[in-house]
Amino acid sequence: MDALHSGELQKTALCGVHERLRARLAPFGGWLMPIQYEGILAEHHWTRTACSVFDVGHMGEFRIRGSENRRRLDQAVTVNLEKLAVGACRYGFLLNEQGGILDDVIVYALAADDLMLVVNAATALDDAAHLRNYLTAADFEDVSARTGKLDVQGPAARDVLQHCTSVDVRSLSYYQCAMLPVLGKNIIVSRTGYTGEQGYELYIPAEDLEFFWTALLRDARVKPAGLGCRDTLRLEMGYPLYGQDIDRSTTPLEAGFERFLDMSKEFIGKKALQAQLRQGISRRLAGFVSPGRRSPRHHYGLYAGDEKIGTVTSGSFSPSLVCAIGMGYVRPAESQNGTRLSCREGAVDIEVTVCPRPFYQRGTARA
Amino acid sequence: MEVPHGLWYTKEHEWVKIEGNRATCGITDYAQHALGDITFVELPKPGSVCGQFKQFAVVESVKAASDVYAPLSGKVVKINEVLARQPELLNQSPFDRAWFVVIECSDTAEKENLMDAAAYRAYVEGLAA
Numbered sequence: 243m244d245a246l247h248s249g250e251l252q253k254t255a256l257c258g259v260h261e262r263l264r265a266r267l268a269p270f271g272g273w274l275m276p277i278q279y280e281g282i283l284a285e286h287h288w289t290r291t292a293c294s295v296f297d298v299g300h301m302g303e304f305r306i307r308g309s310e311n312r313r314r315l316d317q318a319v320t321v322n323l324e325k326l327a328v329g330a331c332r333y334g335f336l337l338n339e340q341g342g343i344l345d346d347v348i349v350y351a352l353a354a355d356d357l358m359l360v361v362n363a364a365t366a367l368d369d370a371a372h373l374r375n376y377l378t379a380a381d382f383e384d385v386s387a388r389t390g391k392l393d394v395q396g397p398a399a400r401d402v403l404q405h406c407t408s409v410d411v412r413s414l415s416y417y418q419c420a421m422l423p424v425l426g427k428n429i430i431v432s433r434t435g436y437t438g439e440q441g442y443e444l445y446i447p448a449e450d451l452e453f454f455w456t457a458l459l460r461d462a463r464v465k466p467a468g469l470g471c472r473d474t475l476r477l478e479m480g481y482p483l484y485g486q487d488i489d490r491s492t493t494p495l496e497a498g499f500e501r502f503l504d505m506s507k508e509f510i511g512k513k514a515l516q517a518q519l520r521q522g523i524s525r526r527l528a529g530f531v532s533p534g535r536r537s538p539r540h541h542y543g544l545y546a547g548d549e550k551i552g553t554v555t556s557g558s559f560s561p562s563l564v565c566a567i568g569m570g571y572v573r574p575a576e577s578q579n580g581t582r583l584s585c586r587e588g589a590v591d592i593e594v595t596v597c598p599r600p601f602y603q604r605g606t607a608r609a
Numbered sequence: 610m611e612v613p614h615g616l617w618y619t620k621e622h623e624w625v626k627i628e629g630n631r632a633t634c635g636i637t638d639y640a641q642h643a644l645g646d647i648t649f650v651e652l653p654k655p656g657s658v659c660g661q662f663k664q665f666a667v668v669e670s671v672k673a674a675s676d677v678y679a680p681l682s683g684k685v686v687k688i689n690e691v692l693a694r695q696p697e698l699l700n701q702s703p704f705d706r707a708w709f710v711v712i713e714c715s716d717t718a719e720k721e722n723l724m725d726a727a728a729y730r731a732y733v734e735g736l737a738a
Contacts, residue, residue: 266645281700282671283646470645474671535649535696537669559648559671590674 254299255390255451265468271363271485273300275469282470286561289437289475290605293396294467295458302366302386303445304359304373311381312355318376319349319359320494320511322504326351331417331432334502335494336361336369337511341518342490343497345369346482350419350432358430358445362484390451395441395475397606398463403431403442405461414442416608425457436472438479438605477567478560480529480599486540487527487555487569493518496571497527525552526577529569529601530585530594535559538568538585538592544576545584551576554585560601566592567601610733611638613704617680617720618729619662624704625680625712627720632681632712636668638703639733644670647699652688652709659685659712661719666709668699679712681719687711 251274260267265276276297278285288294306315316323321334328351336344345365350358361369370384394403403411407424411431414420419432427450435441446454458464473483482488488497493511495518503515532538538557543550557568568585576583581596616624622640626633641647649669659665659679666677688710692698698707724732 278645281646283648283697470671535669536651537649537674539674559669561671 252300254297255448256297256299256455259452259455260297260466263466265466270469271300273363275300276466278468278470279466282468282474283561285465285467286471286474288465289396289439289467289471290562291397293394293398293402293461293464294471295455295464296393296395296467296469296472297391297451297455298393298443298472299390299448299451300363301391302361302363302369302384303389303391304361304370305383305385306357306359306377306381307355307383308378308381309355311377312357314376314378315349315357315359315373317508318373318510319347320503320509321349322507323349323351323357324507325504328352328354329418329420331419331434333417335499336372337494337509337515338490339511339514341493341495341511341514343484343488343492343494344372344490346484346488348432348434350430352419352421352430364485388448390446390448390454392444392446392451392454392458393435393437393441394444394458394464395435395437395467396439396463397609399439399441402458402461402464406457411442425454435607436481437475438481438600438602438607439475440606440609471561474558474561477556477558477569478562478600478602479605480569480601482527482569483556492527492571493523495519496523496525523574525571526574527555527569528552528572528577528581528596529567529599530583531563531597531601532566532585532592532594534592535564535566536590536592537566538570538594539587542585542587542590542592544570544572545586546576546581551583557585562602562604566594568594569599572596610642610730611704612726612730612733614726616704616726617723618726618732619678619680619723620732621662621678623678623680625723627681627714627717630714630717631686632683632714633708634680634710634712635703635708636677636699637729641699641703641707644668644673644675646671647696650692650696650699650709652693653685655685655688657685659683661722668696677709680723681712681714682716683712683714685710686713
């Protein structure tokens with residue numbers, strides 16, 4: 243957040259490359275990032291049908307080493323690290339004592355006593371400060387500044403990556419990670435993503451980033467894609483965006499992410515969640531769809547009849563479904579599938595129906 | 610950036626082609642480019658009355674919703690039904706196939722409040738600087 247406060251935006255090592263590609267750049271999480279190259283719709287469809295490469299170097303990465311630190315980190319995340327096998331990745335949360343979500347993260351078990359935590363850009367500094375309260379300083383390192391990140395996403399992603407390595411990439415199944423020789427360099431690769439398509443996330447030393455970017459784009463099946471379509475792709479999957487769908491004021495129970503909480507172990511915020519379970523939640527994140535193209539937007543009100551019962555957190559035109567979709571917090575009674583609601587703001591009035599997520603069901607992420 | 614001659618322009622990036630007391634209008638190439646991929650267009654109802662520089666239509670891109678303002682006052686006598694069904698036409702053909710509506714003008718002297726092509730081009734280049 244320092245960069246935000248000082249008004250200066252951070253840039254990835256590829257910023258000049260994006261400018262040469264005439265990308266549209268905009269601030270995101272304190273970084274100047276590419277939003278689109280060719281156009282959001284074209285990049286969205288290319289990711290769903292071929293393969294896109296995203297520069298997501300704004301994301302933060304922490305390395306946590308040693309068995310003592312592993313035990314301590316286990317107390318700070320909702321993921322059970324004792325059950326996390328080497329080579330596995332798990333999605334989970336950092337919570338405060340009130341059960342509010344400080345960040346959504348992915349934990350990588352690179353080795354028995356070598357973990358990587360991947361965090362959001364805007365929260366990275368606060369996350370590091372929070373974790374330093376619990377971890378041994380010597381074995382906690384924020385490696386964000388020297389770690390580049392490229393996401394290779396789309397149904398052709400496996401074939402594209404296979405052309406860059408001698409290792410059989412099929413050995414990496416969904417939500418697994420490994421150190422792999424890619425384009426002659428050993429890098430961390432995980433079979434993960436934020437698009438719903440088959441894909442990989444590549445952690446690359448900043449100085450090698452342009453070499454990887456250029457080499458990946460030499461494959462005719464690969465095109466660059468920006469954060470604009472990353473947002474429509476993730477929303478079609480019902481994945482939350484931190485700072486928009488989830489934040490400190492929301493808990494994983496309200497957001498419907500019980501499956502990412504291991505209540506059999508201790509973690510910061512667990513007591514508050516147990517209390518919330520006893521008392522019952524007062525609101526729940528729901529997905530909804532409209533038959534039309536007019537889109538609900540962040541902050542639009544959600545109404546049952548004339549009664550305001552919630553607020554839209556994310557909304558967009560869905561390029562794959564050719565209609566409007568969105569998510570927002572509503573009272574539990576109105577979070578049931580099939581409930582008819584309306585999204586309103588000024589003269590805008592969009593009829594929507596609560597529906598299951600993912601909105602888009604044909605993703606190849608697990609294929 | 611395309612700025613055809615013979616049309617009149619607003620500061621909100623609408624264009625209008627005036628023929629007698631009938632005016633065909635839409636949004637400019639600059640506007641469609643700035644908005645990005647257009648996903649929705651809402652046009653006024655035929656027969657409705659619009660006032661110069663008053664909101665009378667809506668366009669949405671993937672990222673945002675924007676109001677569109679009438680370049681002249683009058684009555685909407687014709688709307689582009691094809692554009693309502695195919696909003697992407699706005700990105701492909703903002704001055705031709707993606708016209709919004711035809712207005713029967715109540716006061717063509719309102720043209721004095723609009724810019725010609727040269728003035729609009731200078732205005733847009735000033736925005737970029």
